[in-house]
């Protein structure tokens with residue numbers, strides 16, 4: 001155990017123990033030694049009078065899938081946006097592999113490997129599938145405008161490498177045979193896979209997935225779960241997943257954080273979260289007979305009003321302050 005471990009450990013011990021303990025640990029701590037990819041400490045975000053996040057701390061362990069769940073408006077997307085720098089924080093810090101990044105703009109963090117997908121599909125429908133994926137890969141290219149204009153050997157070499165990497169990403173996601181089709185002709189589920197291929201081709205270190213199962217049927221959602229696990233296991237990508245589909249979340253997650261009205265309600269393994277009385281009462285609901293086999297999405301929607309304040313100060317959080 002690291003010599004920087006605090007003397008007094010929290011009562012509830014999480015499952016992923018970072019090698020170097022951040023100064024603010026989640027209320028549940030892991031038991032497998034692993035590196036910290038991203039550490040967010042005491043993060044606050046306000047939109048006018050609304051506290052979207054208030055004092056949220058969490059750890060994304062390297063090479064693991066960490067999910068963030070919670071009712072509508074709980075602050076999940078805002079947390080991802082804080083990771084990428086797309087919203088200004090009113091308090092707290094964010095570190096990537098121990099380096100503070102919260103003062104850095106989104107493109108700098110993207111250059112360090114923090115990439116994301118969005119709730120809404122962002123596919124260029126008038127481009128081919130391959131061109132879409134190559135567009136995602138181009139952030140890694142180093143040739144300049146003059147190289148492109150004069151079609152220099154460097155330009156040709158990098159374009160070939162870009163094309164090869166894009167094809168590998170399409171093969172990984174299982175849609176390589178659609179490479180030459182206009183992206184707009186793909187069925188919705190395949191457009192989701194295209195989006196995944198594009199972000200895979202960009203070689204993320206930390207991939208933030210914002211409701212990737214939205215609009216997918218049950219079979220497609222299961223296949224997506226398999227793909228996300230393969231991204232972790234075969235590509236070594238650290239994943240942060242925001243998702244309402246509880247079957248998917250419980251299936252793929254190593255660690256889960258539960259947000260409620262902008263505050264951290266609980267954290268733990270899927271089993272711990274399923275057994276957590278506060279989570280059951282506030283979010284998952286006790287009357288879903290199918291759970292955890294069924295989709296608890298409806299509960300997620302319905303649970304918002306039931307979400308208890310994690311502490312006395314939470315009354316304003318996620319609502320008008």
Ligand SMILES: Nc1ncnc2c1ncn2[C@@H]1O[C@H](COP(=O)(O)OP(=O)(O)OP(=O)(O)O)[C@@H](O)[C@H]1O
Pocket residue numbers: 047050051052070071072073074075076077078079318319
């Ligand atoms: N750009 C914005 N301007 C004003 N308020 C915002 C903005 N973005 C989010 N909010 C508010 O912040 C709170 C958290 O929103 P957020 O989208 O992060 O929740 P969420 O948990 O991702 O919800 P959902 O599951 O519905 O996507 C909500 O009260 C929301 O209305």
